[in-house]
Amino acid sequence: MSSKKSSKNTKTNPVTHQIAHDLSPELAEKAGRKAINGYAKQHSQLTGRWETPTLYRLEIKVPFSKLTGFVKIKEHAIVFHIDHVPSMFAGFVSKAVDVIDESVKLTINKTKLEQKG
Numbered sequence: 001m002s003s004k005k006s007s008k009n010t011k012t013n014p015v016t017h018q019i020a021h022d023l024s025p026e027l028a029e030k031a032g033r034k035a036i037n038g039y040a041k042q043h044s045q046l047t048g049r050w051e052t053p054t055l056y057r058l059e060i061k062v063p064f065s066k067l068t069g070f071v072k073i074k075e076h077a078i079v080f081h082i083d084h085v086p087s088m089f090a091g092f093v094s095k096a097v098d099v100i101d102e103s104v105k106l107t108i109n110k111t112k113l114e115q116k117g
Contacts, residue, residue: 012084017097018077019104027111032073035107062089078104
């Protein structure tokens with residue numbers, strides 16, 4: 001029997017997801033911060049800090065580990081990035097990205113409606 005670990009269990013990949021928007025820089029910052037702060041408040045496994053008004057450094061707690069990355073609010077997109085995702089957490093991260101995507105899009109739409117009304 002070999003004592004080597006399977007590369008399948010130790011392989012990591014970065015994950016980057018962009019959410020396009022057509023907001024002004026000020027409104028994008030407002031919507032992005034509101035969405036990320038709201039998500040972090042509801043999901044205790046996400047912690048982090050705002051390093052600048054448009055850059056959030058994050059940590060996601062997973063069993064026996066943590067994942068690190070950032071959210072960057074850009075001119076035409078909000079970028080969510082995780083530095084290294086072990087293959088065993090790919091499903092978890094995929095689900096988290098879907099939830100964050102939905103939360104950010106909902107907040108973007110609410111921000112647009114507030115501006116009209």
